[in-house]
Amino acid sequence: MHRTDCVNINDLFAEENRMIDVYWYDDIKGTYSVEIEVLANDRAGLLRDIIKQLDNSKARLMGVNTRTTKTNIAIINIMVELENIDELNKLVNQLRNVESVYEVNRKRG
Numbered sequence: 001m002h003r004t005d006c007v008n009i010n011d012l013f014a015e016e017n018r019m020i021d022v023y024w025y026d027d028i029k030g031t032y033s034v035e036i037e038v039l040a041n042d043r044a045g046l047l048r049d050i051i052k053q054l055d056n057s058k059a060r061l062m063g064v065n066t067r068t069t070k071t072n073i074a075i076i077n078i079m080v081e082l083e084n085i086d087e088l089n090k091l092v093n094q095l096r097n098v099e100s101v102y103e104v105n106r107k108r109g
Contacts (some may be wrong), residue, residue, distance in 0.1 A: 035077060036090050036104060036106055036107065038075075038077075051064075058082070059080040059082050060082075
């Protein structure tokens with residue numbers, strides 16, 4: 001099984017009988033872990049403001065790793081547990097609205 005944005009998906013289209021439609025059973029409740037990378041201009045209170053957005057969401061905070069570059073860019077990696085993609089999209093949008101944040105991306109393993 002591959003995500004639609006997987007780099008290998010184009011190779012599979014070329015082979016007959018390799019593609020089948022898959023549907024998820026939505027009644028099963030569970031969580032999945034997602035790592036999000038936040039890039040921002042560093043400032044006092046930045047991490048507090050990001051954590052506040054996490055607190056306002058349905059995400060369960062599992063871990064945070066922060067560092068600041070010599071050019072004063074904060075790189076914040078956040079591991080969260082979420083129930084669905086809608087929660088992820090909502091959280092990403094909330095994080096993008098934090099003052100001095102200029103980029104938020106889901107990290108793919």
